[in-house]
Amino acid sequence: MLRYLEPFRAKRIRNQKRMIAKARRAASLLFEQPCNQTYYIDLNGINRPLATWKDVFNARDTFAHRYYDHLRGCSCWMCGNPRKYYNSPTIQERRAYESARNQFEEQGLRFKAWRFSKSKS
Numbered sequence: 001m002l003r004y005l006e007p008f009r010a011k012r013i014r015n016q017k018r019m020i021a022k023a024r025r026a027a028s029l030l031f032e033q034p035c036n037q038t039y040y041i042d043l044n045g046i047n048r049p050l051a052t053w054k055d056v057f058n059a060r061d062t063f064a065h066r067y068y069d070h071l072r073g074c075s076c077w078m079c080g081n082p083r084k085y086y087n088s089p090t091i092q093e094r095r096a097y098e099s100a101r102n103q104f105e106e107q108g109l110r111f112k113a114w115r116f117s118k119s120k121s
């Protein structure tokens with residue numbers, strides 16, 4: 001099977017744009033509309049009121065570019081690292097496992113499963 005391998009940099013750029021857009025959507029819940037009692041801190045560190053729609057979009061943009069790389073606000077048992085809470089593999093580990101298994105199967109080889117995590121004993 002022929003697959004398209006996306007260059008790493010292209011993937012990084014695409015994901016960065018995707019996360020900025022996601023952060024902007026999250027920001028639209030924080031900064032909904034112009035309001036004189038709400039303030040935001042712009043990129044120069046100055047407190048500004050959300051007086052006009054221009055300020056609102058400015059605030060959303062500022063938020064998006066400041067927080068796109070670390071949007072998650074918590075690491076509770078639902079959001080956090082599954083290994084920490086259930087001693088189960090993370091998404092990346094499961095992906096790597098599936099990929100390895102598929103490669104073995106494409107070659108017609110037997111795949112011996114490995115242990116994901118250290119046993120506690």
Ligand SMILES: [Zn+2]
Nearest residue numbers: 074075076079
């Ligand atoms: Zn959580």
